[in-house]
């Protein structure tokens with residue numbers, strides 16, 4: 001029973017990209033990276049669900065820069081690392097379907113029983129892979145039990161957990177799970193010596209990129225969130241004024257009053273917000 | 289696309305028989321986009337309903353002219369097959385919410401019909417006859433704008449996350465026409481599905497901080513671990529979970545599972561209540577996308593005021609118990625009337 005984990009890193013929390021608008025990209029010198037929690041959880045799940053001695057290969061798409069990530073997962077217990085790259089990828093947008101198409105090439109070569117991914121943004125690479133390979137898929141996975149050919153998974157749907165059984169070959173996108181094991185110093189040193197296999201994506205790209213969808217036309221720093229919900233039903237006037245008056249942009253409504261008055265206003269404001277999203281049981285439609 | 293023959297399809301979800309706020313916001317966005325181009329808005333349900341007429345009336349008020357309802361619940365694979373079954377028609381625009389089902393259907397339909405799929409859109413608008421979609425890029429540190437040609441035909445899939453748009457009902461709009469959503473012969477017989485062995489409502493305390501609608505967070509202003517017992521009580525009453533600042537998790541007043549911010553969870557609930565939290569940038573980075581932020585702080589000029597909709601200048605240790613009492617009284621009055 002072999003496993004392949006598609007891994008990627010993500011921008012550091014405090015990283016502030018500098019934008020090169022003419023080239024529609026961020027200046028690479030302004031970027032720094034950290035590990036992605038969901039990918040960590042996927043690697044850990046793959047290590048736990050694969051029998052000892054069987055291969056767990058971590059695969060990343062990217063330039064030499066991403067080797068640090070592959071080496072970290074090697075140190076944590078992955079048995080091999082593959083990096084897919086072509087300088088041509090510098091000039092195209094690596095969207096979900098392109099990432100899936102490149103991964104498909106690796107999957108054809110390695111033929112893993114299980115493919116693991118972090119369900120970090122949209123789970124979309126996993127879905128595209130399922131469409132390309134015809135494997136059974138589970139996204140939004142929060143717990144995995146079992147080992148080998150058959151696994152039991154908990155998938156988190158909207159406020160509901162669904163338990164599913166998957167039989168290999170399959171694709172699993174992990175949203176949450178156990179923390180990645182901490183590699184020892186010795187394992188880190190050993191991983192440094194391990195080679196990363198580099199696969200040239202050039203040939204695959206020729207076939208894939210031609211006739212692709214519209215690409216990004218502009219990239220800018222995100223706007224501060226201004227899209228507060230604006231509809232209010234049944235709230236009293238002062239509450240409506242409080243919520244609608246707040247812009248979230250440095251102009252909050254400041255209330256100084258007696259404790260009972262503030263409690264009344266705070267509760268009315270809170271209940272107005274909470275009642276518009278009262279949790280319900282999606283299977284029965286009943287409130288819990 | 290000729291005027292009148294195009295459509296925007298919106299995958300909608302319900303809770304307790306009512307359209308969820310996120311689906312309502314999708315319908316409203318679709319109605320806005322459709323209005324200027326003379327397009328029709330078709331709502332598509334995947335859950336079966338005992339009272340489809342109520343849903344049709346609500347979908348109509350949000351701007352849908354048709355609502356397609358299945359006889360029995362469909363999963364993402366059935367739904368994809370149903371949505372791609374009329375390939376001879378223009379694909380149009382498909383809007384889905386960024387829920388587990390919405391995300392899976394969006395990517396499957398995009399792959400099957402070879403359409404661009406844009407995730408977690410923050411703006412969707414027409415410009416010079418083309419559809420312009422803005423989405424987060426670079427792990428949320430940038431916004432990327434994609435332009436999609438609408439001629440000769442429009443074809444795109446867009447997912448939308450909670451809080452990006454709002455749904456406004458317009459009275460006087462006619463109910464949507466109910467159509468059956470037929471199970472289509474799948475065009476992907478190779479597509480196996482997982483074997484579902486059980487389903488259960490997830491208890492709130494098992495949900496991650498980033499999954500709940502209400503986060504009641506506390507900081508040093510609570511004065512000690514006992515302040516968090518109050519917050520737990522309030523969170524329980526509101527069906528939410530307790531969050532915390534780093535200073536308090538470092539002191540062990542509450543476990544690090546509750547940590548919000550740069551080194552903890554990033555949350556975007558409907559309501560974030562910050563009690564005795566100063567609003568340091570490392571904390572704010574993890575909660576600034578919350579739909580409504582209410583702060584309680586003794587300092588009227590605390591930095592949390594920069595991101596809060598409302599700042600109550602008060603001692604949290606006094607205001608929170610008063611709030612708990614009011615909510616409990618409100619609930620018992622309600623229970624009394626219902627009995």
Ligand SMILES: Cc1cc2nc3c(=O)[nH]c(=O)nc-3n(C[C@H](O)[C@H](O)[C@H](O)COP(=O)(O)OP(=O)(O)OC[C@H]3O[C@@H](n4cnc5c(N)ncnc54)[C@H](O)[C@@H]3O)c2cc1C
Nearest residue numbers: 507508509533534549550551564565566570571585586604
């Ligand atoms: C590298 C790094 C990473 C960090 N990561 C995080 C992180 O992930 N999350 C995080 O939260 N912090 C993080 N921090 C710490 C952060 O900088 C702040 O120190 C921390 O958020 C402050 O916590 P606080 O608001 O609870 O405390 P304080 O800053 O001490 O604020 C307490 C507030 O309570 C108010 N107050 C006092 N008494 C009362 C009362 N009775 N009622 C109501 N209000 C009262 C005060 O006016 C004040 O505004 C990080 C720091 C560093 C350097």
